[in-house]
Amino acid sequence: MPYISIESGRLTAEQKKELIERLTAIASEVTHIPEQFFTVAIKELPDENFGIGGKSIDEIKRNYKP
Numbered sequence: 001m002p003y004i005s006i007e008s009g010r011l012t013a014e015q016k017k018e019l020i021e022r023l024t025a026i027a028s029e030v031t032h033i034p035e036q037f038f039t040v041a042i043k044e045l046p047d048e049n050f051g052i053g054g055k056s057i058d059e060i061k062r063n064y065k066p
Contacts, residue, residue: 002033004040009047009057016042 004023011019020040028035047058 002027002031002038004038005043006040007043007045007050009050010044011042 004027006019006023019042023040024035024038027033027038047061048056050057052060
């Protein structure tokens, strides 16, 4: 059974629904495995509990300027 795991910050219920639907559809299309065999798990980690390059994601987001 194919398993897709996403780790993210806080997502809305609608964002989770869309991620599950779209990731499943694309993975099924690419692998030719029926959608009903895919499992998707969304693990939410608060931004202050995850870091990259010595800074928390929370801090990186606060200082991000596109």
